[in-house]
Amino acid sequence: MGLSKNTLKLITSLSQKKYRQKHNLFVAEGVKVVNEFLNSSFRVKELYTTDASLFNYEESIEISEAELKKISKLKSPNKVIGVFEIPKEKEISSDKFTLVLDEVNDPGNLGTIIRLCDWFGITQLVCSKNTVDCFNFKVVQATMGSLTRVQIVYTDIISFLSETSLPTFTADMDGDNVYKSQLPDKAVLVMGNEANGISKEVNDVIQQKLTIPRFGDIQKTESLNVATATAILLSEFKRA
């Protein structure tokens, strides 16, 4: 069996968003991560492995360690590379708690946020079109199974926010103390870019701003990272 030149080229190309979109495919690596996708509703296109016995998939293609090393993006390749189909985006539901991301750029942050959604039972994540792609390799490796349980849609978030009938919230330094606010069960929470927060256009259509109070030296403290701020706000919505 082994790897053809075309396969090598395809897999390498999938580290770029434009080729993922063109082929409608993404790559996942490592025994645990690949098994999470195999055991989900995601459809596998090809499985390249040095040990087919580890996977409940009959059509896997055996490759050598050297071949695996050639196509792997991991420092320590771990037995398998799976090529999976990017699922069709679901219709956005207007009736459930939704987290919205406005230009979150860092794959690590998106990965952490997807895991948070999974933890808090938030199954709908709506991302602005300039938010980092959730099929980016780093996001896939960081989120693992969570990516299979959270529906992610990339869309025009201004339209979405203008049309939703649920109350809309965001984090802001001059908002209401989140610890003292009555938070509804169903809401739309918008989190913004790492450096700039939410854009002005988005800010204009949001109804309520929430503040996580600072307890440290107020003049000097750095802002919270977007993933940790999201963790705290989702916890506040869900603890009620």
Added chain:
Amino acid sequence: MGLSKNTLKLITSLSQKKYRQKHNLFVAEGVKVVNEFLNSSFRVKELYTTDASLFNYEESIEISEAELKKISKLKSPNKVIGVFEIPKEKEISSDKFTLVLDEVNDPGNLGTIIRLCDWFGITQLVCSKNTVDCFNFKVVQATMGSLTRVQIVYTDIISFLSETSLPTFTADMDGDNVYKSQLPDKAVLVMGNEANGISKEVNDVIQQKLTIPRFGDIQKTESLNVATATAILLSEFKRA
């Protein structure tokens, strides 16, 4: 002026913990980060910059862009590299809210956690000796000023936990629901390793386990990242 061979060697060596400890020095880069350290109680040893006018420090050493590039660990070097003295560890106070880390390995996680401490006004962070070094370059760059406001001590955490008179807590899947627990103002909260949680020895000396309830599919959800779990628990202690 410019860079001597010895300087180059010294700065390069400081990317390793053993040389940071030998020389009692660490490196910070970039205008914003370096200024945060210059404007703190930290003492600067040397400042190498392509533009001395940006810093309120008279003894800076002007270097060329090419020299900066040679010593920088950043993809896009940003005008300055500062070498700072590692401050003497303070005595541990037994009377204030303390976060304890048991073998947190990832510099990004430690950086995020230091920023969280700063946000929540927690000025004492006690780390097990096998926790990643807080003067690791990635930690320094991620935490910026927060590192100057949070006292960090590396010690035998079992002794510390055995001796403290404050109530001790940790996160655990089989603990008390954190949303329903009465949490004291002053406490010791222990967070563990990314893959393995807290060690058995540490677990044995902790009084109360807290659980952040899952709302997602309980069978399948990945665990929370240590930094986001810390964010939620600190928020719970402070919101009361």
